[in-house]
Amino acid sequence: MADELSVIELIMGASFTVKLVMAILVAASVTSWFMIVQRVIILQRADTELLDFEDRFWSGMDLAQLYREGSNAIEEGTDITGGEALFRAGFKEFSKLSRQPNMDAEAIVEGSRRAMRVALTRESDRLEHNLPFLASVGSTSPYIGLFGTVWGIMHSFRGLATSSQATLAAVAPGISEALIATAMGLFAAIPAVLAYNRFAARVDALLNRYDAFVDEFSGLLQRQSYAQQGGRVGSRDSGVQGGSSL
Amino acid sequence: MSSDRALIIAVPLFVAVLVHVVFLVAIEGEWRTGEATVVAKPKVVQASLVSLNSPKKPTPKPERKPKKKPKPKPKPKPQPTTTPLPKPVAVEPKSPEPKRAHPEPVAEESSQAQKLADLQKELMAGLEELPQAEPSEASDEFDEVQQVAALMQARITQNWRRPPSARNGMEALLTISLVPTGEVVGINLSTSSGSSAFDRSAIAAVERVGQFPEVAVLSISDFERYFRRFPLRFRPEDLRY
Known part of the structure; x- marks a missing residue:
C-alpha cells in the first residue's frame, strides 16, 4: 500500500466518469469564484458611486451643471452607472419634455419618471447579472459530486466482487477517491450559496436606494415643472393646483 | 475604461x-x-482482524471431542529445518518472539492470537515513537501474513462439511502444526465443541486440505512465528439456529 496517497494521485487514478464529474465541479468552482469576486467589486463600486453621487446631488449644485459634468465624463470614456445614470435619464427626459410647448406638468413628470424606471431596470440587470449562475452552482453541485461518489463506489465494489480476497485495502482507495467528488461538490456549493444570499441581499438594498432616489428626484422635478408652468401659464394655475393634489 | x-x-x-x-x-x-496516521491505522485494524480471523479458522464446531487427536500437543518436533529458531515445537513455545520484549505466555492456543495482538501493540507503540519506516515495514510483513492466513482460511472453509447437528455458538479449537512446505503434520483438538460430530468434521476439514502451499511464500522466520503451530477455530456463524 502506497504510503503517499496524495490527492492528486487519487484523482488521477479515478475512473473516467468520476474524472469528468470532478472536472465539471472544478470548472464550476473556479467560475463561481470568478463571479463572486467580480460581484464583490461591482457591488462595492456601485455602493460608493451612489454615496458619492448623492453627495454631489444634494450639495445644492445646479442640476444642469451636474448633467453637463456627466456628459463630459462620457465623452472622456467613463461609464456612467448607478444613481447618476438614473439622474441622467430622468433629467434628459425632463428637459426634452419641458422644451415642448403645451406640455402639462403632470405629463412631464410622468415621462421622466418612466425614463428613470427604464434606467433602473437596466441597473438592476447589471447588478444581478450572474447571480442565477451562483444559485445553480449552489444547488446542483452537491448532487453532481454525489453522483461522482456513487459511481466511484459502485466501481470499487464491483472490483471487489471479482477478487478472491475481500480486504478493506482493496476498496478503501476507490472509496476515498470517490468521496473526493462529494468534497469538491460541497467545496463549490458552499461559497456559491453564501455569496448568492449575500449578493441578493445587497442588490436588494441597492435597488431600494435607487428607488428612493428616483422618488426624491421626481419630487424635485415635479416641483420644478409646476413652478415653470405656473410662471408660464398663470391662467391655468388653478387647474394645475388641482392636478397636484391628486 | x-x-x-x-x-x-x-x-x-x-x-x-x-x-x-x-x-x-x-x-x-x-x-x-496526515497520511502516516491514516495508513498506520488501517494496518493496525487489519492486524486485529488477522488475529481474529486468520489464525483461527472460522466456523463450526462439532460436539464430541473425540476423534483423532493426532499428536497431542507436542508436535513431533516438526523438523525445525532451517529454522534459525530452534523452537522445538514441543512446548508450543512459539518461542518467545525474539523481537518482543516480553515472552509470550505459553498458553498454546492463544499463542498465535496473542502474538499478533502483541505485535499490534508493538506496532502502535512504534508508531508513536519510531520513524515511519519501521511501522510500514512491520506492517508489510503483517499484510503478507494476513494474506496467507486469509487464503488458508478460505481453503479450510471450502473443505469443511458441517454436520447437521452444528449450531451457532459451537466452537471447536484445533491446534495445527505445519512444516515449512505447508504440509499438515499435526492436528490436535485443544477445545472440543461438545459435539463429537462437529469436532470430527473440523478435523476432517483440515485433513482434507492436507497441505497449505501458501505458507511457502513466507520467510522462514515468519513461518516459525505464525504458522509452525497455530490455533484454528471452527465456529459456524451463518446458521439460522
Missing part, C-alpha cells in the same frame, strides 16, 4: 485561480502529513 474592464475580469480571475491553488496546496500538504 478598457483598463477598468480588464481589471474587472483579471482580478476575479486571478483571485479565483489563487483560491483553488492555495486550497489544493493546503490539502495536499495536510493530506501528506
Whole structure:
C-alpha cells in the first residue's frame, strides 16, 4: 500500500466518469469564484458611486451643471452607472419634455419618471447579472459530486466482487477517491450559496436606494415643472393646483 | 475604461485561480502529513482482524471431542529445518518472539492470537515513537501474513462439511502444526465443541486440505512465528439456529 496517497494521485487514478464529474465541479468552482469576486467589486463600486453621487446631488449644485459634468465624463470614456445614470435619464427626459410647448406638468413628470424606471431596470440587470449562475452552482453541485461518489463506489465494489480476497485495502482507495467528488461538490456549493444570499441581499438594498432616489428626484422635478408652468401659464394655475393634489 | 474592464475580469480571475491553488496546496500538504496516521491505522485494524480471523479458522464446531487427536500437543518436533529458531515445537513455545520484549505466555492456543495482538501493540507503540519506516515495514510483513492466513482460511472453509447437528455458538479449537512446505503434520483438538460430530468434521476439514502451499511464500522466520503451530477455530456463524 502506497504510503503517499496524495490527492492528486487519487484523482488521477479515478475512473473516467468520476474524472469528468470532478472536472465539471472544478470548472464550476473556479467560475463561481470568478463571479463572486467580480460581484464583490461591482457591488462595492456601485455602493460608493451612489454615496458619492448623492453627495454631489444634494450639495445644492445646479442640476444642469451636474448633467453637463456627466456628459463630459462620457465623452472622456467613463461609464456612467448607478444613481447618476438614473439622474441622467430622468433629467434628459425632463428637459426634452419641458422644451415642448403645451406640455402639462403632470405629463412631464410622468415621462421622466418612466425614463428613470427604464434606467433602473437596466441597473438592476447589471447588478444581478450572474447571480442565477451562483444559485445553480449552489444547488446542483452537491448532487453532481454525489453522483461522482456513487459511481466511484459502485466501481470499487464491483472490483471487489471479482477478487478472491475481500480486504478493506482493496476498496478503501476507490472509496476515498470517490468521496473526493462529494468534497469538491460541497467545496463549490458552499461559497456559491453564501455569496448568492449575500449578493441578493445587497442588490436588494441597492435597488431600494435607487428607488428612493428616483422618488426624491421626481419630487424635485415635479416641483420644478409646476413652478415653470405656473410662471408660464398663470391662467391655468388653478387647474394645475388641482392636478397636484391628486 | 478598457483598463477598468480588464481589471474587472483579471482580478476575479486571478483571485479565483489563487483560491483553488492555495486550497489544493493546503490539502495536499495536510493530506501528506496526515497520511502516516491514516495508513498506520488501517494496518493496525487489519492486524486485529488477522488475529481474529486468520489464525483461527472460522466456523463450526462439532460436539464430541473425540476423534483423532493426532499428536497431542507436542508436535513431533516438526523438523525445525532451517529454522534459525530452534523452537522445538514441543512446548508450543512459539518461542518467545525474539523481537518482543516480553515472552509470550505459553498458553498454546492463544499463542498465535496473542502474538499478533502483541505485535499490534508493538506496532502502535512504534508508531508513536519510531520513524515511519519501521511501522510500514512491520506492517508489510503483517499484510503478507494476513494474506496467507486469509487464503488458508478460505481453503479450510471450502473443505469443511458441517454436520447437521452444528449450531451457532459451537466452537471447536484445533491446534495445527505445519512444516515449512505447508504440509499438515499435526492436528490436535485443544477445545472440543461438545459435539463429537462437529469436532470430527473440523478435523476432517483440515485433513482434507492436507497441505497449505501458501505458507511457502513466507520467510522462514515468519513461518516459525505464525504458522509452525497455530490455533484454528471452527465456529459456524451463518446458521439460522
